[in-house]
Amino acid sequence: MKFDDLGLHADLLKGIKDLGFETPTPVQAESIPHILAGRDVIASAQTGTGKTAAFVLPILHRLSTIPRRKLGVRALIVSPTRELTLQSMDHLKKLSRYVHLKGHAIFGGVPMDPQIAMLKQGLDIISATPGRLLDHVYSGRIDFGALEVLVLDEADRMMDMGFLPDIKRILSLLPPKRQNLIFSATIPAEIMTLAKEICHDAVTVRVSPQTTTAAGIRHAVYPVSQPQKTELLLRLLNEHPGMSSVIIFTRTKIKADKVGRSLERAGIKVAIIHGDRSQIQRSRALDSFKYGKTQVLVATDVAARGIDVKDISHVINYDVPSTPEDYIHRAGRTARAETEGDAFSLVAPDEEEMITEIERVINQRLPRVTLPDFTYEKRPASHHRAHSRPHRTRHQSFGGQARHR
Ligand code: AMP
Secondary structure (H helix, E strand, O other), rough: HHHHHOOOOOHHHHHHHOOOOOOOHHHHHHHHHHHOOOOOEEEEOOOOOOHHHHHHHHHHHHHHOOOOOOOOEEEEEEEOHHHHHHHHHHHHHHHHOOOOOOOOEEEOOOOOOHHHHHHOOOOOOEEEEEHHHHHHHHHOOOOOOOOOOEEEOOOHHHEEEEEEHHHHHHHHHOOOOOEEEEOOOEEEEEEEHHHHHOOOOOOOEEOOOOOOOOOOOEEEEEOOOOHHHHHHHHHHHHHOOOOOOOOEEEEEEHHHHHHHHHHHOOOOEEEOOOOOOOOOHHHHHHHHHHHHOOOOEEHHHHOOOOOOOOOOOOEEEEOOOHHHHHHHHHHHHOOOHHOOOEEEEEEEHHHHHHHHHHHHHHOOOOOOOOOOOOOHHHOOOOOOEOOOOOOOOOHHHOOOOOEEE
């Protein structure tokens, strides 16, 4: 299947080419034809599958080929986080370079005025988080009378975050005759119920859960006791070649703060994102990491969902994730777009079991590595010597101590 076969407008095909997308991903190949045909779609697909372009492309096609009937917003994308609203707007802007449509991301935690100014100009597409969207609607700044397409992006996460009442309020303001697209990593019962309420004769698209990681990822497991994890992490950050842009995952928000602070004390530039940080703190942290001002981003899984940062050299699991899917997802933050990257896991004895489970799902044995000159308080069970043959990475030319991009 090629993008040319999907029936998308030639100007969009140019945008796709500029972005370097060669072939549609499975969720794109399966959902785009249905969306172009005007059907309601319920698609189960995680971040990383190309789901954003799967709804953005057909929306752009529709809006650029069917003339508007009324003034007002024609497509609304509702997402749980600022990062996701920005990601869909980024896709929209890049893919619509050759079609003239106006879109804007609307999210909370930032001043209202710039958003008000954009709304006054008149927008074709809005990508929004529920709360701030309702603030604007209730202040009379958005009228949905012209709405043609609604997308609920990461619907399962919106439910988890308690957005169902807001979503119901938004739904009550939309014209009943519209196209509904629901994208969700999982489809639990409450989403099925919501989908039945709002969709008409929906097509279900299921992309099988990912059980493989990209070929360019080099995995390594570093067995170490829990109390020595930070010490080992510092050694890796300081001595391993090419640690130019590193995401460190922790399982909890408290741990993210703790690890971040330890690294800062050791003189490493760190950005931290998790659910308890304000929108402004999160966007500052993410921008400083994205633009290379900080070498390290410490994040929890939830906060990191939807983040699209290219050129991540290393993913380090400070804590082993609690499911193989999370491991695949975390590791997938590096080696994007067919490049290479490393996924390291610091593994305490009680986390070994999960590593075995991850190995079973991805059908790959993860090499165990011990640092030769690290004083392990308790000798780890499995061993391969590291650093005698350093990993080759694309950042090697920066030298082992590289701190900044
Ligand atoms: P998403 O699942 O929407 O978060 O997308 C994950 C990443 O895949 C983003 O960086 C997209 O730019 C990229 N992407 C989306 N579609 C394609 C495609 N057809 N080919 C290559 N990369 C893609």
